[in-house]
Amino acid sequence: MTRQSHIDSLPTDPASGWVLAHVLRMDGYVPGEQPRDGRYVKLNTNENPYPPSPRALEAMRAAIDERLRLYPDPLATPLREAAAERHGVGPEWVLAGNGSDDLLTILVRTFAAAGDAIIYPMPSYILYRTLAEIQGARPVEVPYQSDWSLDAARFATEAAATGARLAFLANPNSPSGTALKPDAVADLARRLDIPLVVDEAYADFAEADCMALVAELPNVLVTRSFSKGYGLAGLRVGYLVAHPDLVANLTKVKDSYNLDRLATVGAAAALADTAYREQTRARIVATRARLTAALRRLGYQVPDSQANFVWCTGGPPATAVYEALKARGILVRLMRYAGHPPGLRISVGTDAEIDTLLAALGEIVAVAGGSTS
Numbered sequence: 001m002t003r004q005s006h007i008d009s010l011p012t013d014p015a016s017g018w019v020l021a022h023v024l025r026m027d028g029y030v031p032g033e034q035p036r037d038g039r040y041v042k043l044n045t046n047e048n049p050y051p052p053s054p055r056a057l058e059a060m061r062a063a064i065d066e067r068l069r070l071y072p073d074p075l076a077t078p079l080r081e082a083a084a085e086r087h088g089v090g091p092e093w094v095l096a097g098n099g100s101d102d103l104l105t106i107l108v109r110t111f112a113a114a115g116d117a118i119i120y121p122m123p124s125y126i127l128y129r130t131l132a133e134i135q136g137a138r139p140v141e142v143p144y145q146s147d148w149s150l151d152a153a154r155f156a157t158e159a160a161a162t163g164a165r166l167a168f169l170a171n172p173n174s175p176s177g178t179a180l181k182p183d184a185v186a187d188l189a190r191r192l193d194i195p196l197v198v199d200e201a202y203a204d205f206a207e208a209d210c211m212a213l214v215a216e217l218p219n220v221l222v223t224r225s226f227s228k229g230y231g232l233a234g235l236r237v238g239y240l241v242a243h244p245d246l247v248a249n250l251t252k253v254k255d256s257y258n259l260d261r262l263a264t265v266g267a268a269a270a271l272a273d274t275a276y277r278e279q280t281r282a283r284i285v286a287t288r289a290r291l292t293a294a295l296r297r298l299g300y301q302v303p304d305s306q307a308n309f310v311w312c313t314g315g316p317p318a319t320a321v322y323e324a325l326k327a328r329g330i331l332v333r334l335m336r337y338a339g340h341p342p343g344l345r346i347s348v349g350t351d352a353e354i355d356t357l358l359a360a361l362g363e364i365v366a367v368a369g370g371s372t373s
Ligand SMILES: *Cc1c(COP(=O)(O)O)cnc(C)c1O
Pocket: 098, 099, 100, 101, 102, 125, 170, 174, 199, 201, 224, 225, 226, 227, 233, 236, 237, 238
């Protein structure tokens, strides 16, 4: 066989020849912009505006040596033990992930086969849809009610009707920042006979969380992230808490070494630094209250947020406002959901960043109001 005849047999468009049909059809998840230069006031991806715990940085510096030659602990044991202690469970209830997104992937691969349904409320974290699509599973989206409460009976009926194998609930939710109370989540879990993943990426900013439900209800699994509450988005660490039988099976599905050595020690040290976490949380919660009030004075509708961002609708056309802010060096997240007008999701930055945002937004809204009246 000559080389030429081999080349002739290759498709001219390699992707359409080889990539699985369901992947070809996908749009893929589009993360918020991460500009490479630091000239933007960056309020678009809910990073913590404050640096990570100095103890976490110190622990990681101390781990940068010849031991990097060796593979890390497959279960990130120091982190697993620190998380278990924090939540009053045994380490066998905890699984660490390379960001909580890694855990969401593991959950989908463990519970849903191609063709199965995965159910979650909408508008919410778009990655749930992407993960379902990658798996060849069917996304089933149940709308939130207009006050961001969830009709649990309807959700359970849809889950049963579609034969869903897995449910996601971002709580606090993105983009709304609202949260269902633990009682409402427990009620939802009791109506379902499938795993309910409570994605608590923003629980560090909320008044309540659902961690206590895990021991009570075997179908509740809770995920946490170091990206928002701990200011460690760049490190990529999260963990989940679930019944040990579930954790044992999820462990089979994960990558062997899903956390690196530095991430394991850094996250464990950050978790132990409770005082630092409380301090940054208090600052963000105070700035959030000020931002919410100011946006409402500008005419925006802003639900009370339990997260480190706020959701703004009802002002001048959101796309134009997003562009005008970007032109002034301020990045916020423009969100579009089918059936909803576009809105702006604004991360709670430092007080100085929020002052800059509010000054710019005040001018943009005044001009937009003047031009339409
Ligand atoms: C940011 C976010 C995540 C991802 O967190 P990582 O730990 O950075 O992977 C998961 N869920 C929701 C709802 C988020 O907003």
